[in-house]
Amino acid sequence: MPHLLGFYLPRQGKLRLQKWYVPLSDKEKKKITRELVQTVLARKPKMCSFLEWRDLKIVYKRYASLYFCCAIEDQDNELITLEIIHRYVELLDKYFGSVCELDIIFNFEKAYFILDEFLLGGEAQETSKKNVLKAIEQADLLQEVRSLATA
C-alpha cells in the first residue's frame, strides 16, 4: 500500500499535492518530502523508475513538468503502482480536459476529491475511469442544483 503520493515541479521542487497514508508528524513529513525531492530530481532520464529509499520503494514518473511519486512497501508491486500513477493522471486529464499544472493549482481541492474517489487509505477503491468520473460529476451536479436552488 502506498505510504504517500505526491507530485511536484522539478525546478522549484514545489509540492503541488501530497497525500499521506501513514500518520506522521508535520516535521517528519517535511523532512521526508525534502529528501525525496532531492533523490528523485537527481535521477537522469532513462533511469529505472524504481528506487530503494530507506526501507521503502519509490516509484516515480515524470509527466511534463510534474513528477508523480509513490512510496510503497517492500512486497508491493512496482509496475502496478506505476499504472496507479498513470490512471490518476488520466483521471485528471479527463476531468479538466487536457490537464495542465495550472488546473491543479487553481482547483487543488478537485485534485484531492478525485484522488479520494480513486484511492482510499492508500488502496485502489475504484479503478474504472468511468465510475470515478461519474462520482465526481454527480457531486458537481449536486453543487449546481443546489446553487440554482439557492440562487
Add this chain to the structure above:
Amino acid sequence: MPAVSKGDGMRGLAVFISDIRNCKSKEAEIKRINKELANIRSKFKGDKALDGYSKKKYVCKLLFIFLLGHDIDFGHMEAVNLLSSNKYTEKQIGYLFISVLVNSNSELIRLINNAIKNDLSSRNPTFMCLALHCIANVGSREMAEAFAGEIPRILVAGDTMDSVKQSAALCLLRLYKTSPDLVLMGEWTSRVVHLLNDQHMGVVTAAISLITCLSQKNPDEFKTCVSLAVSRLSRIVSSASTDLQDYTYYFVPAPWLSCKLLRLLQCYPPPEDGAVKGRLVECLETILNKAQEPPKSKKVQHSNAKNAILFEAISLIIHYDSEPNLLVRACNQLGQFLQHRETNLRYLALESMCTLASSEFSHEAVKTHIETVINALKTERDVSVRQRAADLLYAMCDRSNAKQIVAEMLSYLETADYSIREEMVLKVAILAEKYAVDYSWYVDTILNLIRIAGDYVSEEVWYRVIQIVINRDDVQGYAAKTVFEALQAPACHENMVKVGGYILGEFGNLIAGDPRSSPLVQFNLLHSKFHLCSVPTRALLLSAYIKFINLFPETKSTIQEVLRSDSQIRNSDVELQQRAVEYLKLSSIASTDVLATVLEEMPPFPERESSILAKLKKKKGPGAVSVNELEEGKREAGELNGGGERGGDSSAISTPSPSADLLGLRAGHPVTAAAPSAGSLLVDVFSETGFIHYGRLMLLIFLRTHERTITKPVPFLAVPACLSASHTLLSLALRFVCKNNGVLFENQLLQIGIKSEYRQNLGRIYLFYGNKTSVQFVTFTTTLNVQSKPVEPLIEGGAQVQQVINIECLTDFSDAPLLNIKFRYGGALQNLTLKLPVTINKFFQPTEMASHDFFQRWKQLSQPQQEAQKIFKASHAMDTEVLKAKLLGLGMALLENVDPNPENFVCAGVIQSKAQQVGSLLRLEPNAQAQMYRLTVRSSKDTVSKRLCELLAEQF
C-alpha cells in the same frame, strides 16, 4: 467533459491564488499570506454571521495556505461548521480541511464525530461516502472507537450502494491498521469474504485489500477466501480483453484486481483441494503463456499492466516453491526480461531472480544466466540496476561458480559507485570465506579486496581473515608470504599494514628461512610503513615488534632501539607511549621463558558467528541475504573457523570476551576474561595491547604504569616505623572493607596510597607508591600473587609512581589477591607483602526495597546454608551514626523503617559477578547493654553469606 467552471464561483480564492503566483519573492509571498490571514481572522471574529459560501471560501483559502507549507492555527471551528451544512460543496470543503489538518482537540473531535455520524445515517450515498473518506483519511483512534462497530454493518448490508461499500471496506481497513483491537469482524467474517464474489468489480477491488490484511492476521478465520479468490482469478484470466469493459486497462483485464488476488493467495500455502489447486496452476500457466503472446498494444501501459500480473504470479510461484515446472518457466521468463530494452523490466527481473536463486528447484536454472548478469553488472548505466545485478550474483553463488563470481565482483569493485562499495566488500568477503576450497585463494581474495577497496574494508573483514589464518595452520605460511609480498608495494592501504603486521608478528618465522624475507628484512618492511599509519595501526605494529623479539632474538637490539627512541617512548599519544615503555621493559627484564609465555602464538579463536555476516545482517541491504543463507553461511563459517574438534582446546585457554573485538584493540575494554578456572578475580595483562596472549597466566596482573612524577611528596603520616626485611601485613586490608580510598601501607620509607572505584562487576585500583626518602629505590618490583610484572623499576627520592590494576569479579571469592613489593633502598633489599583490599562486598549494587519486599525475600532465603550468623563483641563504640556510615560503605542499601525494632539495621544489595548475581540481605542487631552484636546474612549463595559475615564481624 467541458472544463469545470473554475473555483465554482469562489472568485476570491482564484484571485488570491493568482496573487500568490505573481509574488516575485518569498518575502512578498509571506506578506501577501499574512495579509490574507489577518483578513480571514477578522471575518471569522466579526459580529456579522458569515454565510456558508464565505465560510467555505475562507476555509478553502486557509487550506491553500497550509498546503503551501505555512502553519495554520485557526479556522478549525469554521470547518467543522461546514460539515453540518446541507450544501454538498460546503460539506465537502469542510471534510477536506478536517482530513488535511486534523487537530487532536477533543472538543472538536466530538463535534466532527457527530457530523460524521449524521452523514453516515443520512442514507444519502454521496454524504455517506464523504464521511467514510474522512474517517479513512484521518484514521484516528477516536474515530475507530466511534465507528468501528458501525462500518462493518454498512459494508455488508444488502441495501448499501456499491460506492458506499467500496468506501466502507477501505475505511475499515484503515481503522484496522490503526486500532486492530477495536475492529472485530466476528459474525461478519463470512459475509466479508463473500464480497469476493460480488458482481461489482469495484466492490471486489476495494474489499480484497481489507480481506488480505485481515487474512494476514487471522489466516484460519479467512481461509475460505482461497477458493473464492482462485475462481475469481480464473474468471478474469480467461476472459477476453473486452469482457470486463471499463475494468480492462489497455487490453489487460482487471490488472489491479488480478494483482491483489495473487497477493492474497500469497498469505496462504498452496490450496489443499486438488480441484482448486489445479485451477490455480492453470491460471498461473495462462499468465506465463500470455507473456509469450505478441502485445495487443504498443503502449507501455499495456506491457506494464500485463507484466505487473506476471511478476505477481511469479512471486506466488516462488512463495509456493513446490512446482518445479512453474519455477523453471518463471526463471526462463525472467531470463528473457534480463535483456529487455525496458530498464524497469531488467531491474525487476534481477530482483525477482534473487528470490528464485534460493529455491532448490530453480537454483540451477538461475545459474545459467550468469553471463547476462555479469554483463549487466558491467554495462548497466543505472546504479540501482547494477546493485540488483550484484545482489543476484551474490544469491546465485555456490561452490561451482564462486571463483568466477568473486573475480567479477572484485573487478567491478574497482569502478563501483561509492554508495555500494562497502556492501560489495562485505559480500565478496563472505563469498570468499563461504566457498573457500583452498585457503590460499581465500587469503588472496581478501588481500585483493584490501588492495582494491581498502577504504571500504571494515574492521570486521580484516579481523576475520586474521581469525581464519590463526585457526588454520595449513595457510599460515602462505599468508605470511603473501602479506610480505603485498607490503612491498610502495603505497599500500593501512588495512594491509594491519593484516601484515599481525600475520608477520605471529607467523613471520615461517618465511624467515628465505634470506629475502629474513627477520630484519621483515621488520624493516613493517617499520617503513609505521610513520604513515594512524595511532591504532602503530599500536598494533608495536605489538608486532615485541612479538618479533620473541620470534627472532636477533632483532632484539634493533627493535629495542626503535622502542627507546624519543618518538616512541615520549610519544604524545598515551597508548603508544605506554606500549613502547612496557614492551621495552618487558624485553629487557623478562627472561626468555617469560617472554615466550607472554608472547606465545595466539590460540585458535573460538567458533562464533562471522562478524562480517553479522554486519551484513545489520545493514539489511536490499536483497541482501535471506535468513536461510545466513544460517548456512554461519554453519560453514563455523567449520572454517577451526570447527568443533578444536573447541575443547579453546575452552582451556583464554577466550576473548564476546563483546571484545578480536584484537582487543578497541578502546573501552579494560578487562578481558581469563580462563574460567583461573580463579575468582582477574586483572588483565596488557589490556588493550593487542595480540599478546596472556591466557595461561594464572591470575592477575595488569601492567599499566603511568609514570607521573609528583614534585611534592604526599605528606607523611606519623606511623610507627615497622621496617624489616620482610613482613606481611595482611590484616591491613580489612580496614578497607567499608571504604575505598586511603593509605594502604606506610613505613619510614614507603607510603602506598590506594584509590579504588567499582562499578558492577568491574573495578579499578590505583596504587600510589611514594618514596618518602631522598634516595632512589631501585629494582622496584611488585608482584601480585602468582604472576609478576615489573613496575617502573626506579622511584626517585620524593617521587611517586602510580600503578593501575583492573579487576573483574568473575564469581564470588574469599581470598584477596596478594601484592608483593620488593625494592632496594641503599643496597638493602626490602620485601613487603600486602593483601589488596579487594573484598566481595566491593561488587555490591545497593537495592532499595520496602519492608514487605524485604521480609518476603528474607523468607525466600530460608535454607539453612543460605544463612550465616555471628554473635560477637563490639570492638568499637556502638555509635549509631558510625554504624550507619560503615554499613553504607559496605555498598549495600541501608533500609530505613524496615525492621520493627528501630535499633536494628537491615541492608540489601546484589553482588555483581561475571558468573552470576548474588542477592544478599543483612541484619545487624546491636545489644548496647551487653556490648554485643548479632549479625545475620542471607544470600542466594552460601559461600557469599559466609564470607560477608566473616568480613563484617571484624568491622564493628
